[in-house]
Amino acid sequence: MSLEAETxxxxxxxxxxxxxxxxxxxRILGALIVLLALPWYVYPPVAFDILCWGLxxxxxxxxxxxxxxxxxxxxxxxxxxAYTTGIVxxxxxxxxxxxxxxxxxxxxxxxxxxGWLSVRRTGIYFAMVTLAFAQMLYFxxxxxxxxxxxxxGLQGIPRGFFGVxxxxxxxxxxxxxxxxxxxxxxxxxxxxxxxxxxxxLVAIRDNPARARALxxxxxxxxxxxxxxxxxxxxLAGGLxxxxHGFASLQELDWRTSGKVVLITVLxxxxxxxxxxxxxxxxxxxxxxxxxSGFEGTGIITGSIFVVVVLLFRRGVWGTARHYLGAExxxxxxxx
Amino acid sequence: xxNFLQYTLQGLAAGGFYALAALGLxxxxxxxxxxxxxxxxxxxxxAVASAVLLAEFNLGFWPALLIVPILLFVFGVLMExxxxxxxxxxxxxxxxxxxxxLTLLLVxxxxxxxxxxxxxxxxxxxxxxxxxxxxISLSVYQLFxxxxxxxxxxxxxxxxxxxxxxxIVRAATEDADRTSALGINVRRWVTPVxxxxxxxxxLAGVLxxxxxxxxxxxxxxxxxxxxxxxxIGGLGSILGAVVAGFLVGLVEAYGQAYAPAYAQIVIFILMxxxxxxxxxxxxxxxxxx
Numbered sequence: 001m002s003l004e005a006e007t008x009x010x011x012x013x014x015x016x017x018x019x020x021x022x023x024x025x026x027r028i029l030g031a032l033i034v035l036l037a038l039p040w041y042v043y044p045p046v047a048f049d050i051l052c053w054g055l056x057x058x059x060x061x062x063x064x065x066x067x068x069x070x071x072x073x074x075x076x077x078x079x080x081x082a083y084t085t086g087i088v089x090x091x092x093x094x095x096x097x098x099x100x101x102x103x104x105x106x107x108x109x110x111x112x113x114x115g116w117l118s119v120r121r122t123g124i125y126f127a128m129v130t131l132a133f134a135q136m137l138y139f140x141x142x143x144x145x146x147x148x149x150x151x152x153g154l155q156g157i158p159r160g161f162f163g164v165x166x167x168x169x170x171x172x173x174x175x176x177x178x179x180x181x182x183x184x185x186x187x188x189x190x191x192x193x194x195x196x197x198x199x200x201l202v203a204i205r206d207n208p209a210r211a212r213a214l215x216x217x218x219x220x221x222x223x224x225x226x227x228x229x230x231x232x233x234x235l236a237g238g239l240x241x242x243x244h245g246f247a248s249l250q251e252l253d254w255r256t257s258g259k260v261v262l263i264t265v266l267x268x269x270x271x272x273x274x275x276x277x278x279x280x281x282x283x284x285x286x287x288x289x290x291x292s293g294f295e296g297t298g299i300i301t302g303s304i305f306v307v308v309v310l311l312f313r314r315g316v317w318g319t320a321r322h323y324l325g326a327e328x329x330x331x332x333x334x335x
Numbered sequence: 336x337x338n339f340l341q342y343t344l345q346g347l348a349a350g351g352f353y354a355l356a357a358l359g360l361x362x363x364x365x366x367x368x369x370x371x372x373x374x375x376x377x378x379x380x381x382a383v384a385s386a387v388l389l390a391e392f393n394l395g396f397w398p399a400l401l402i403v404p405i406l407l408f409v410f411g412v413l414m415e416x417x418x419x420x421x422x423x424x425x426x427x428x429x430x431x432x433x434x435x436x437l438t439l440l441l442v443x444x445x446x447x448x449x450x451x452x453x454x455x456x457x458x459x460x461x462x463x464x465x466x467x468x469x470x471i472s473l474s475v476y477q478l479f480x481x482x483x484x485x486x487x488x489x490x491x492x493x494x495x496x497x498x499x500x501x502x503i504v505r506a507a508t509e510d511a512d513r514t515s516a517l518g519i520n521v522r523r524w525v526t527p528v529x530x531x532x533x534x535x536x537x538l539a540g541v542l543x544x545x546x547x548x549x550x551x552x553x554x555x556x557x558x559x560x561x562x563x564x565x566x567i568g569g570l571g572s573i574l575g576a577v578v579a580g581f582l583v584g585l586v587e588a589y590g591q592a593y594a595p596a597y598a599q600i601v602i603f604i605l606m607x608x609x610x611x612x613x614x615x616x617x618x619x620x621x622x623x624x
Binding site: 117124125265310 | 370418421422425426427428429431432433435436437438439440441442443444446447555556559562563565566570596597599600603604606607610611614
């Protein structure tokens with residue numbers, strides 16, 4: 001294998017919108033308005049699904065877009081957290097943020113050995129190995145019926161929130177409680193990516209051999225990114241379990257891992273913003289298909305995936321940024 | 336002792352399916368650098384196609400063994416020409432994702448057409464008996480599946496080592512750029528090799544068809560175990576794919592016999608051990624890092 005094989009030649013543009021610029025402020029303001037207004041226009045549980053999948057996609061993007069690692073087994077962390085959150089909430093009746101925290105810790109704890117083994121392989125091997133380990137967890141959960149409920153899953157996960165009745169019973173208000181945590185998750189992701197640590201990750205993505213030659217312990221950086229990413233996936237999965245009131249084997253299924261990668265690619269990898277946008281498209285589309293009684297969602301989502309990968313690799317946000325970026329650069333040159 | 340032999344044969348039969356399909360995966364990866372996620376779906380298509388041939392055209396197992404791989408070869412050629420080809424110059428991850436999308440598409444198309452419950456298929460006449468005496472009694476079908484896949488693997492091995500085409504394919508697997516530099520048109524072989532790899536997955540599907548229900552979902556866990564197989568064997572290695580295929584089949588069968596709860600988990604533990612001790616796989620070469 002040559003050195004090139006280790007480098008991910010993903011089609012990525014550098015961001016052109018500078019931090020602190022008016023455009024950036026406008027963008028953040030716009031996103032906040034959309035997120036706050038969402039449950040007025042979309043059925044609140046569906047809006048909540050968009051939050052969860054959006055955050056889940058952001059966690060995948062930290063690895064795929066910023067570290068050059070395609071994890072095809074992120075359902076493991078989403079699902080492990082969903083189960084742990086559910087078990088803690090059912091057994092102790094603690095408020096949901098505490099239960100979700102337990103889920104996050106479980107997800108990160110599982111990510112340490114899996115990541116440690118997986119980062120030994122790069123590129124396409126990494127995708128296959130993470131997928132295989134996620135499947136192992138799936139079989140494990142399927143066998144451990146006493147705790148996970150096997151094929152029935154965990155039912156009746158309570159939605160405790162410090163005795164605030166509105167949040168606990170009304171999914172409209174619950175959305176806003178969840179939104180706070182999802183935004184915290186997104187801010188953590190943003191902070192990670194825009195830190196010196198995040199720059200090292202990008203250096204590793206673009207040229208691992210050079211990063212190693214500069215004295216960075218590449219494997220340790222990858223592992224750290226992997227565990228952080230798993231923690232965010234855990235946050236998303238835990239919130240998802242609380243919102244639905246159950247956790248099932250589907251949360252650990254390989255299709256869940258694939259779906260989140262689809263969302264990430266559709267939104268645009270290496271952008272973070274793409275995650276929530278892709279999530280909104282996929283979740284709303286699936287909701288529409290489900291309510292219209294169409295069977296075979298995979299025919300639609302599979303086709304979208306094929307088309308996106310063939311023709312539209314920058315994704316929605318990546319394409320917008322590409323053309324906006326070209327426009328901005330042209331204007332800067334003009335002045 | 337009789338039981339142990341039976342488990343061994345069962346493992347070798349299942350290993351044969353893995354070995355055949357993994358061989359196809361390894362050849363495609365070697366020449367095109369593509370990890371075909373839809374390999375499990377193609378295996379499923381092979382099994383479904385044999386069931387459809389039986390139900391609608393009254394063509395049994397033996398004709399299917401010939402017809403289905405040809406159909407899958409054509410399917411593979413179309414897939415390469417229409418889709419995979421465009422992404423070959425890019426990062427292999429894109430083709431991995433493309434074939435994943437194709438998997439979702441194929442599985443749900445088959446589900447829509449033939450339902451989720453599964454299609455019936457019976458062990459063909461001549462293979463339905465058992466042989467052996469007293470304590471030792473083996474299924475003829477399993478014996479056949481095991482020997483047939485072994486024979487096909489040997490045939491492919493002979494094709495690769497004894498013929499000019501095989502030499503080109505091996506050279507391209509080794510280093511596609513340098514092979515082109517020697518004046519060999521590697522691109523010409525890309526499409527047939529892809530079709531051939533898909534045909535092997537289809538052949539594994541036909542062989543597997545008499546062995547229990549044929550469902551659209553049967554490729555799902557198959558492809559993941561197949562990934563474990565090629566990680567264990569070393570993805571670049573054709574011998575590795577075959578040996579690891581039979582090895583995983585055996586491990587799975589012994590697991591099912593002696594620790595049924597952990598049968599499938601054992602495979603992944605084996606994979607973890609291989610990554611730990613030999614990250615490049617049992618027969619893979621170390622990557623330059």
